[in-house]
Amino acid sequence: MVIQSVCMKEQSYRKLERVTKRSRFRTIYQQGVWSSSRHFTTVICSNTQGVKRLGITVTKKTGNAVKRNRIKRLIREFFRLNKALFPAGYNDVVIMAKKTVPPLTYQEACRELAELLTRKVNR
RNA sequence: GGAGAGGGUCAGAUGAUCGCCGGCGGAAUUUAUCCGCCGGAGGAAAGUCCGGGCUCCACAGGGCAGGAUGGUCGCUAACGGCGACCGGAGGCAACUUCAGGGAAAGUGCCACAGAAAAUAUACCGCCCGGGGCUUUAAGCCUCGAGGUAAGGGUGAAAAGGCGAGGUAAGAGCUCACCGCUUUUCCGGUGACGGAAAAGGCAGGGUAAACCCCAUCCGGAGCAAGACCAAAUAGGAGAACGUUUAAGGGCUGCCCGCCUGAUGUUCUCGGGUAGAGUCGCUAGAGGCGCAAGGCAACUUACGUCCCAGAUGAAUGAUCAUCACCACGCCCCGGGUAACCGGGACGCGGGACAGAACCCGGCUUAUGAUCCUCUCUCCUG
RNA sequence: UGGGGCGUCGUCAAGCGGUAAGACACAAGAUUUUGGUUCUUGCAUCCGGAGGUUCGAAUCCUCCCGCCCCAG
Numbered sequence: 001m002v003i004q005s006v007c008m009k010e011q012s013y014r015k016l017e018r019v020t021k022r023s024r025f026r027t028i029y030q031q032g033v034w035s036s037s038r039h040f041t042t043v044i045c046s047n048t049q050g051v052k053r054l055g056i057t058v059t060k061k062t063g064n065a066v067k068r069n070r071i072k073r074l075i076r077e078f079f080r081l082n083k084a085l086f087p088a089g090y091n092d093v094v095i096m097a098k099k100t101v102p103p104l105t106y107q108e109a110c111r112e113l114a115e116l117l118t119r120k121v122n123r
Numbered sequence: 124g125g126a127g128a129g130g131g132u133c134a135g136a137u138g139a140u141c142g143c144c145g146g147c148g149g150a151a152u153u154u155a156u157c158c159g160c161c162g163g164a165g166g167a168a169a170g171u172c173c174g175g176g177c178u179c180c181a182c183a184g185g186g187c188a189g190g191a192u193g194g195u196c197g198c199u200a201a202c203g204g205c206g207a208c209c210g211g212a213g214g215c216a217a218c219u220u221c222a223g224g225g226a227a228a229g230u231g232c233c234a235c236a237g238a239a240a241a242u243a244u245a246c247c248g249c250c251c252g253g254g255g256c257u258u259u260a261a262g263c264c265u266c267g268a269g270g271u272a273a274g275g276g277u278g279a280a281a282a283g284g285c286g287a288g289g290u291a292a293g294a295g296c297u298c299a300c301c302g303c304u305u306u307u308c309c310g311g312u313g314a315c316g317g318a319a320a321a322g323g324c325a326g327g328g329u330a331a332a333c334c335c336c337a338u339c340c341g342g343a344g345c346a347a348g349a350c351c352a353a354a355u356a357g358g359a360g361a362a363c364g365u366u367u368a369a370g371g372g373c374u375g376c377c378c379g380c381c382u383g384a385u386g387u388u389c390u391c392g393g394g395u396a397g398a399g400u401c402g403c404u405a406g407a408g409g410c411g412c413a414a415g416g417c418a419a420c421u422u423a424c425g426u427c428c429c430a431g432a433u434g435a436a437u438g439a440u441c442a443u444c445a446c447c448a449c450g451c452c453c454c455g456g457g458u459a460a461c462c463g464g465g466a467c468g469c470g471g472g473a474c475a476g477a478a479c480c481c482g483g484c485u486u487a488u489g490a491u492c493c494u495c496u497c498u499c500c501u502g
Numbered sequence: 503u504g505g506g507g508c509g510u511c512g513u514c515a516a517g518c519g520g521u522a523a524g525a526c527a528c529a530a531g532a533u534u535u536u537g538g539u540u541c542u543u544g545c546a547u548c549c550g551g552a553g554g555u556u557c558g559a560a561u562c563c564u565c566c567c568g569c570c571c572c573a574g
Binding site: 022107 | 141142143144155169398433434435438439440474475476
């Protein structure tokens with residue numbers, strides 16, 4: 001209950017809200033619920049940390065560092081601005097980009113991710 | 124105008140909203156918060172191809188093996204880099220390019236073809252001599268541990284080239300010119316260049332084949348390495364006693380060096396854990412200017428502080444203005460193709476992301492400017 | 503990020519200066535009523551790419567491209 005004393009800005013995305021440990025990624029992959037769309041795959045798993053957290057995985061096969069950074073930034077931006085779309089409660093979400101992902105604009109990525117997440121929530 | 128050659132510069136700008144990382148200051152419930160200010164990717168950050176700093180491994184040691192480089196002189200912390208020059212090759216030229224030492228230390232290889240691929244074992248041919256046949260000259264056949272490298276054919280390459288003399292036929296056998304080798308002189312720090320004389324043709328190619336010569340190189344790498352609260356075990360250090368050589372480390376091997384094993388006592392407490400800490404950014408630093416030098420570069424002075432992330436920040440969206448391409452319209456010139464200017468619409472903006480830090484090389488890539496060469500047209 | 507290795511036919515691969523073996527697969531033909539089996543023949547001309555050394559490079563050298571492995 002330490003976390004409740006901290007008041008943060010709504011649209012931020014900082015280290016607290018990231019999945020940063022390799023071991024945590026492993027347990028999410030083992031215990032989480034997988035679903036995928038055309039270019040992305042999400043894995044959702046509940047946590048005990050008291051915050052929504054996001055982890056991003058982009059394979060080296062996707063492209064060079066510039067392309068990978070671009071995709072990661074788009075996903076981060078989507079998380080930052082659309083936290084309400086993510087499942088309620090304290091969850092860890094890992095978004096993986098598939099290796100065939102084309103150079104997307106923000107609107108395209110946003111539409112696809114929103115569809116993927118709302119489909120999950122409704123089910 | 125066309126075709127080229129060399130070099131330089133930049134890497135869209137501004138604003139708004141929402142965010143990220145670091146530093147400083149302040150506030151709070153003094154440590155995952157908030158507010159303010161400042162800073163926040165590149166010319167290649169890339170490939171990891173070289174060289175260094177730095178850290179640890181003895182104090183960085185000796186030999187062998189192994190690796191790298193290879194015209195000369197210089198620059199540099201160092202280099203396989205850079206600059207200037209020399210020589211070869213390419214280009215009409217600007218200019219480019221070359222792992223550019225040694226084949227007379229030795230060994231190997233040169234497939235196929237060809238007589239022969241390096242000690243010329245002469246296939247055809249040419250010439251000479253002996254014998255035989257036809258027999259006028261001459262021709263044909265055969266023999267010769269005879270001569271001959273001029274000609275033919277083979278090959279990537281055939282034993283200096285070419286011309287003349289000479290000869291039985293030929294041959295550097297002799298001569299002229301060219302090439303080569305040696306010697307001497309001159310110029311240059313040197314690579315080398317020039318001149319003269321002599322020799323009389325030796326010495327096929329390949330060293331990115333082994334090798335020889337000269338010079339250089341110890342190994343690993345910031346995931347190096349160092350440190351940290353509390354609790355206990357494994358442990359670590361020091362002293363003393365016993366024992367004296369197996370094993371381990373330093374380099375692939377040898378030498379050499381370091382370290383022992385066990386018992387008692389005393390002292391100290393950390394690994395593979397962690398939103399851990401340091402290393403972590405002031406440096407062979409940037410910019411300006413002056414002097415020296417053909418230049419690479421060096422020196423002096425002034426000035427500036429300019430990213431430090433760690434599942435890894437430096438972004439997203441919108442608007443405006445510049446830039447470029449295309450379409451269409453208008454204006455001017457022109458018979459026309461087209462050229463110049465303007466407005467509108469639509470599209471584009473390359474290659475690419477620091478990971479300890481520097482010096483290079485290589486590769487990817489958008490725009491723009493300057494200088495030079497050749498050629499065409501007009502005057 | 504650092505360190506190491508490999509690219510030869512559709513696949514597995516040998517060859518390491520002198521015509522690029524072999525197996526499976528594929529294609530055509532023969533045998534068979536048909537299929538299978540068996541037999542015969544064919545199938546690399548750009549040895550990942552570019553440049554160089556050499557008379558001659560899959561092979562030697564240099565630079566790129568792609569793939570794989572190891573280290574927290």
